[in-house]
Amino acid sequence: MTDSVPAARLKRYAPRLGQPAHAHDAAHLSLVLAGGFEETDARAARSIGAGRAGLRPEGLRHAVRFGPQGAVVLTFSAPTRADDRPAVVEPAWSPVLPRAHLRRLVPLLLEGDEIGQEAAWDILALCDGVPSRPQPDPWLIAVRDRLMEAPAGARLTDIAREAGRHRVHLGRAFLAAFGETPSAFRRRAMLDRALCLSASGLPAALAALDAGFADQSHFTRACRDLYGLPPGGLIRRAA
Numbered sequence: 001m002t003d004s005v006p007a008a009r010l011k012r013y014a015p016r017l018g019q020p021a022h023a024h025d026a027a028h029l030s031l032v033l034a035g036g037f038e039e040t041d042a043r044a045a046r047s048i049g050a051g052r053a054g055l056r057p058e059g060l061r062h063a064v065r066f067g068p069q070g071a072v073v074l075t076f077s078a079p080t081r082a083d084d085r086p087a088v089v090e091p092a093w094s095p096v097l098p099r100a101h102l103r104r105l106v107p108l109l110l111e112g113d114e115i116g117q118e119a120a121w122d123i124l125a126l127c128d129g130v131p132s133r134p135q136p137d138p139w140l141i142a143v144r145d146r147l148m149e150a151p152a153g154a155r156l157t158d159i160a161r162e163a164g165r166h167r168v169h170l171g172r173a174f175l176a177a178f179g180e181t182p183s184a185f186r187r188r189a190m191l192d193r194a195l196c197l198s199a200s201g202l203p204a205a206l207a208a209l210d211a212g213f214a215d216q217s218h219f220t221r222a223c224r225d226l227y228g229l230p231p232g233g234l235i236r237r238a239a
Contacts, residue, residue, distance in 0.1 A: 004022035008074055008075070008076040008109050008112065009074075009075055009076070009224070010033075010072065010073070010074050010075075010197070010199075010234075010235060011072070011073050011075060012036070012070065012072050012199040013037070013066045013070045013071045013072075013073065014066065014070050014201065015053055015066060015067070015068055015069055015070040015119055015196075016065070016066060016067075016068065016070075017062040017065070017066045017070065018064070018065045019063060019065070020063055020151055021040075021061055021062065021063040022061065022062070022063070023059050023060060023062075024056055024058065024059070024060060025058065026077065026078075027055075027056060027057050027077075027078040027086055027087075028056050028075055028076065028077055028078055028087040028088075029053060029054065029055055029056070029075070029076055029077075029078055029088070029120060029123050029127075029226075030053065030054045030056065030072065030073050030074070030075045030183065031052075031053045031074040031076075031105075031106070031109070031123065031126070032048060032049065032050050032051065032053075032054075032071060032073050032074075032213075033049050033050060033072045033073065033074055033195060033227065033234070034069070034071060034072040034191065034192040034193075034195035034196050034199070035049075035050060035066065035067055035069040035070050035071030035072060035192050035195075035196050036048055036049035036050060036066070036067045036069075036071055036148070036192075037064050037065060037066040037067055037071055037075075038064070038065045038067075039063070039064050040062060040063045040064075041053070041060060041062040041091065042061065042065075043059060043091070045095065047124075047135060048093060049096070049148070050096075050188055050189075050191075050192045051096040051097050051102065051180075051188060052093055052094050052095065052097065053094040053097060053122065053123045053126060054055070054091070054092065054093045054094070054127065055078070055084075055088045055090070055091055055092045055093075055127050056088070056091060057086065057089050057090060057091060057128060057202075058086065058088075060091055061154045067148065068148070068149050069148070069149075069185075069192060069193055069196045070196050070200075072195050072196055072199050073108065073197070074110075076116070076120060076174060076221075077126070078120070078124075078189070079120045083238055087121075087124055088124070090128045092128065093127065094126045094127045094179075095179040096178065096179040096180050097126060099226055100120075100224070101126065101144045102226055102227055102228075103225075103226065103227060103228040104228070105119050105122060105123075105150050106227045106228055106229065106234070107227075107229055107237075108227045109123075109184075110234075110237045119157060120228055121149055124205055136178070137142055137173075137177075138163075139163050139164075140162070140173055140174060140177050140178075143163060143170065143174065143182070144174070144178060144185070146159060147159075147182065147186050147189050148189050148192070151186050151189035151190045151192075151193060151211065151212055152190065152193075152210070152211060153212070154186055154188065154210025156170065156182050156183060160170075160230075161183075170182060171183075182192075185221065188210040188226070190211045190212045190213060190222070191211070191219070191222050191223060191226060192211075192212065193207075193211040194207045194208050194210070194211035194213060194219050194222075194231070195207075195223065195231060195234075197210060198231050199209065199235060204216050204219065204220075204231055204232065207219065219231065
């Protein structure tokens with residue numbers, strides 16, 4: 001059990017924002033809800049996208065550069081053990097979390113109190129001991145970046161052909177490299193874009209159309225399906 005209550009807050013980071021190397025005074029956990037960034041620390045450089053949770057121990061020094069959409073990140077203080085030992089001692093990032101985990105955990109983290117504590121422990125469990133994936137091939141990185149930057153107009157069959165790969169090969173390779181299928185990633189990228197635009201102040205209806213959704217209702221259903229909350233409710237509850 002823990003004696004501390006994780007305090008959750010939602011932060012939006014501007015597109016292409018660069019943060020030079022810095023350290024944090026306290027351990028915390030981060031859940032990327034939309035967008036992504038490149039992170040560099042003493043151990044490695046890594047690309048972090050939506051749906052992944054990370055552990056940042058006290059004193060971790062890292063530099064961050066946000067992607068073309070910026071990012072929306074749910075950050076909360078790390079729980080402590082009953083003996084006051086820190087629960088987060090090593091940096092780690094989870095793989096892309098399945099929809100079932102995200103739908104359950106995001107609303108609970110925003111509840112705070114004991115409910116938030118239990119959800120924070122679940123995030124710790126999902127990050128603990130996760131093996132790192134090998135660096136994807138350059139062509140796969142190019143496909144991923146294209147889906148992130150322009151998900152609305154992306155046709156996966158055309159992308160596979162332009163990459164010189166069969167559509168089935170693209171699906172298998174993408175899943176092995178990034179932990180989800182390209183079609184699921186594209187839908188998540190659409191939601192990433194719409195959430196980032198909405199968090200920046202653009203009306204939800206316009207954000208939905210820009211990201212490739214048919215309308216605002218389609219955007220709302222996608223957000224509720226993945227995170228258990230509509231876009232407006234997600235942002236308001238974390239404010």
